[in-house]
Amino acid sequence: MRSQERTMKTFLVFLEQREGVIKQASIDIWNHVQEFAALRPGVAVSGILAGPASTLQLDGLLVGTGVIFHANEEAFRLYNPRRYARLVAETMKREVATSLFFADTALSRDLAPRLSVRLQASLLSGSPFDNGMVDGSGCARSVYSGAAIASFVSERAMNIFIATARRARFATTFGSRISVVVLEPVIVTDDDLFSMVSSITMHKGMQDVAEATIIVAGGRGMGSSGGFCLLEELALLLGGAVGASRPVVDEGWRSHAEQIGQTGKTVAPELYLACAISGAPQHLAAIGSAGTVVAINRDPHAPIFDVADYGIVGDVHLVLPKLIEELQDFLQKR
Amino acid sequence: MHIAVCLCQVPDTSSVISFVEGVIDFSRVNEMMNPYDEYALEEAVSLKERFEGSVVTLFCVAPPSAREMLRKALAMGADRALLLSTTERPDPFQTALLLSRVFADYYGDALPDLVFCGKHSTDFQSAQVPLMLAELLGIESVSAIIKLEASADSIQVEREIEGGRESLTVHYPALFSVEKGLNAPRKTTVKAVMEARKKTIDLLPLTISESPYVTITSIKPLVREKTCRFMQDPKELVRLLRNEKALF
Numbered sequence: 043m044r045s046q047e048r049t050m051k052t053f054l055v056f057l058e059q060r061e062g063v064i065k066q067a068s069i070d071i072w073n074h075v076q077e078f079a080a081l082r083p084g085v086a087v088s089g090i091l092a093g094p095a096s097t098l099q100l101d102g103l104l105v106g107t108g109v110i111f112h113a114n115e116e117a118f119r120l121y122n123p124r125r126y127a128r129l130v131a132e133t134m135k136r137e138v139a140t141s142l143f144f145a146d147t148a149l150s151r152d153l154a155p156r157l158s159v160r161l162q163a164s165l166l167s168g169s170p171f172d173n174g175m176v177d178g179s180g181c182a183r184s185v186y187s188g189a190a191i192a193s194f195v196s197e198r199a200m201n202i203f204i205a206t207a208r209r210a211r212f213a214t215t216f217g218s219r220i221s222v223v224v225l226e227p228v229i230v231t232d233d234d235l236f237s238m239v240s241s242i243t244m245h246k247g248m249q250d251v252a253e254a255t256i257i258v259a260g261g262r263g264m265g266s267s268g269g270f271c272l273l274e275e276l277a278l279l280l281g282g283a284v285g286a287s288r289p290v291v292d293e294g295w296r297s298h299a300e301q302i303g304q305t306g307k308t309v310a311p312e313l314y315l316a317c318a319i320s321g322a323p324q325h326l327a328a329i330g331s332a333g334t335v336v337a338i339n340r341d342p343h344a345p346i347f348d349v350a351d352y353g354i355v356g357d358v359h360l361v362l363p364k365l366i367e368e369l370q371d372f373l374q375k376r
Numbered sequence: 377m378h379i380a381v382c383l384c385q386v387p388d389t390s391s392v393i394s395f396v397e398g399v400i401d402f403s404r405v406n407e408m409m410n411p412y413d414e415y416a417l418e419e420a421v422s423l424k425e426r427f428e429g430s431v432v433t434l435f436c437v438a439p440p441s442a443r444e445m446l447r448k449a450l451a452m453g454a455d456r457a458l459l460l461s462t463t464e465r466p467d468p469f470q471t472a473l474l475l476s477r478v479f480a481d482y483y484g485d486a487l488p489d490l491v492f493c494g495k496h497s498t499d500f501q502s503a504q505v506p507l508m509l510a511e512l513l514g515i516e517s518v519s520a521i522i523k524l525e526a527s528a529d530s531i532q533v534e535r536e537i538e539g540g541r542e543s544l545t546v547h548y549p550a551l552f553s554v555e556k557g558l559n560a561p562r563k564t565t566v567k568a569v570m571e572a573r574k575k576t577i578d579l580l581p582l583t584i585s586e587s588p589y590v591t592i593t594s595i596k597p598l599v600r601e602k603t604c605r606f607m608q609d610p611k612e613l614v615r616l617l618r619n620e621k622a623l624f
């Protein structure tokens with residue numbers, strides 16, 4: 043019994059909420075960690091949720107067995123680095139957790155380095171989710187603008203990971219047993235008033251590329267901002283988001299929030315449709331975790347085809363309208 | 377106002393990263409200032425111009441060859457530079473630790489009022505050094521800012537979040553890591569380059585005594601494994617995405 047206790051490991055997954063909605067990206071991470079834990083006796087997975095949110099929204103979405111510690115209070119509605127860092131650090135210590143998992147988001151990129159110092163824990167950020175994160179053998183990610191891949195291992199007993207994961211498709215959440223423990227309210231101190239988010243403005247009606255399961259991305263070959271109408275139509279049809287390469291953003295055809303690549307966002311959609319994008323290393327560096335990649339390009343030698351599952355060689359202005367038509371047709375018949 | 381800027385070097389964007397017998401061939405790699413650090417530097421210099429009597433100091437942990445890059449940074453308007461020279465490659469935690477120590481040596485008990493860093497380095501993209509440094513210094517910090525308005529007693533900043541923007545109010549002293557788009561870095565003039573020659577670059581040799589938090593066990597060429605299946609008809613594509621990938 044004793045020895046069993048000693049070998050029991052606890053992993054903590056940070057469940058991020060914004061405006062009360064728990065991010066799908068963190069749900070995906072939870073499910074991946076749980077899937078691993080299910081195969082290993084002696085691994086417990088807990089969650090931490092900061093801020094007011096209904097945990098009912100998680101019903102049927104989380105697999106596995108575990109406790110979610112919920113700081114269900116106003117003090118955590120908006121991101122406050124100090125308060126968040128304290129809450130997560132205290133929970134890690136109280137639960138004697140050895141690993142902490144985050145989805146790759148603006149918040150985790152801000153919070154995790156602080157926690158790394160505070161907890162003297164290693165921090166590995168930006169790798170696709172990998173079982174090596176859970177079994178301790180480390181993980182790999184692309185470096186040097188996608189020209190190389192580096193493997194990293196932790197030198198610490200406690201580890202923090204910021205991972206990207208594709209939507210986990212598990213057969214069923216049947217039999218999962220998740221309980222929620224609401225944490226005692228925190229004592230708000232003066233220094234909490236520092237560097238606190240005072241407001242957030244959301245862009246209306248836009249799905250963010252970093253969270254989308256389907257991305258329809260366009261490159262310079264789309265020709266103009268008007269050319270993106272086709273992509274918007276397609277994205278709407280597929281329930282996806284519009285993404286862009288850097289020249290498109292530099293030209294002002296699309297906003298920086300949509301840029302995919304080394305200087306933009308890293309994405310992990312199920313389907314990535316690259317239209318008139320050449321496939322420069324700086325662009326490819328950010329789509330390494332994408333599921334199915336489809337490329338449409340008039341140049342049969344464009345490097346994007348090297349990373350694509352399906353390709354159509356042709357002019358986007360001819361291929362896309364046909365694709366839209368076929369999809370409409372298909373979706374109607376269904 | 378004392379403003380510190382942390383700069384690092386990365387391979388020039390036109391450099392080809394190639395491998396010779398399994399290791400990167402650095403003989404074909406030119407180093408340059410990390411592109412994000414240019415925005416950090418620009419912000420520091422433009423604040424210096426607004427707040428009279430400000431001093432902009434550059435800090436860099438790198439091999440001695442980084443002097444050249446620091447000269448260019450001085451020509452953009454910084455006042456002096458400290459090069460913590462090491463030939464080892466410290467991990468982000470060690471880098472932050474070294475920077476925090478040299479800050480303590482350089483600024484004494486006081487801290488710089490503002491510290492600027494890049495959002496991430498374009499070679500390893502860890503995006504960890506800045507906020508680790510802030511945590512070690514015990515100062516307020518915000519990552520990846522896209523807007524900054526400084527007044528005498530506080531700083532308003534904005535950062536991009538998924539699908540929106542966040543606004544924050546921060547007090548001095550504070551550290552910011554900066555995202556592209558914060559400003560448009562200036563071009564250096566011949567006159568500025570000449571003047572920069574007179575500015576000081578202090579070289580401090582270093583040895584790292586603390587162990588890293590993370591080590592790199594291998595760096596290999598990235599091999600892409602996919603074979604593309606070409607087709608002509610979008611109808612075929614829709615069918616395959618449906619039947620083989622069950623995407624919709």
Ligand SMILES: Cc1cc2nc3c(=O)[nH]c(=O)nc-3n(C[C@H](O)[C@H](O)[C@H](O)COP(=O)(O)OP(=O)(O)OC[C@H]3O[C@@H](n4cnc5c(N)ncnc54)[C@H](O)[C@@H]3O)c2cc1C
Binds near residue numbers: 262288325
């Ligand atoms: C430091 C640094 C950071 C960078 N960061 C990023 C980044 O974050 N994201 C990013 O995307 N890039 C980034 N880049 C730029 C990158 O190197 C490429 O220049 C860029 O990705 C190219 O974009 P593109 O494919 O849209 O344009 P192009 O390279 O110009 O390619 C256009 C493609 O469209 C095809 N085409 C043209 N017309 C048509 C048509 N009518 N029908 C079909 N196909 C057509 C062409 O065959 C070509 O393949 C970065 C570069 C540097 C140096």
Ligand SMILES: Nc1ncnc2c1ncn2[C@@H]1O[C@H](COP(=O)(O)O)[C@@H](O)[C@H]1O
Binds near residue numbers: 502
């Ligand atoms: N060796 C270094 N010396 C000084 N500053 C650094 C160093 N490495 C990283 N930084 C700073 O931290 C930022 C982010 O780097 P990184 O955490 O490595 O992605 C850089 O843009 C620099 O501002």
